[in-house]
Amino acid sequence: MSASQTVFPGWMEIVDIAVHEETRQHAEEEALAALVDQYATMLYRVAYSVLRNPSDAEDAVQEAFLRVLRHRDTLGEIRDQRVWLIRIVWNIVLDRKRRAKSRPETDDVSELARVLPAKGLSAEQIASAAQHHAQVLSCVDQLPAREREVLMLSAFEELSSVEIASVLGVTESSVRSRLFRARNLMGELLNHSRSLR
């Protein structure tokens, strides 16, 4: 121990703690930045698949990372950070979707049909594809919430059924059964809409 530490042990301690705190904060910020680099795109896509609006999706991802920032002390305890983050953003987007029921869905669908890739297609084909996408999305919206959620998450190739189960907080077998039901319902709904045309 140095002479100054002997004379002012309490003061030196406070200085040590401040330095330690600063280092810790810096490490936490770096860890968070790494999470942003690694998962921001994935989370954005998850958010976009539900909200179907770029700025809303970005807001949702921002909110998710702000929540992570609030719980950064427990970041080291998370086993699967990817699933954990998806779960956070999933809950946020569902909540936002619930609250934004007043907005007409048709706006989202037309916007989405415009955004979806249509390379090498003629103008007529693009219009037809857009119509098909819009029809599919309206059918998806008619599905019961449980089935719809599983169907939407299963579209993400990065997510296994175990991970989907973890995001939704259910068992893997129930994910599979819900997916089965969702596909059957989707088939029925698409047939019905086609017969109406």
Add this chain to the structure above:
Amino acid sequence: MNSPKQNAYAPNQPRDAASAEETLRLIARLPATEGLEERLKAGLKAAPKKGRVLAWADPSKSGGGWMRSTAVRAAAAAAIVCVVAGGGWSVYSRVQPAQMPKVIAMPQRVAAPGGFSSAGAMRTPQTLNGSVLAHPVIAMPKQDGDGKKLTAKTKKSRPAKPSPAGLRPMVTTAH
């Protein structure tokens, strides 16, 4: 990763749904907007930092803080004891125990004005109207046929204690 087998279609499931899922897959594969990460990081930096409370030096983290000193700890403990004892004493000293009166004043009987009066008669409870014994009964112990006393327990006959130094107990008989 989600292998194709994991969410594969069952043979009896409608094929229309497969084409519908293709739309969902297209949405899921859509690229994020330009500069998303930078905006997110900027947003996180601008976010208010976690509120911090001025904390005492933690003795478990630092080598030897002032809280480690035995004298300071003893003084702190003594101060706590003083505060608790003082509080208790102040409460105790304010509470006066209710004193029981030595003489109880009985209310005077007042005759009801204008109504029936008891003419000075006192009501006495009739609990003593039963048969009254003329002579007091002397409790005598009951004896059985042999004339022995009955006791709650018949004691086993114990062998007489041997007298010290092997002496026989002296028996005197009156003739």
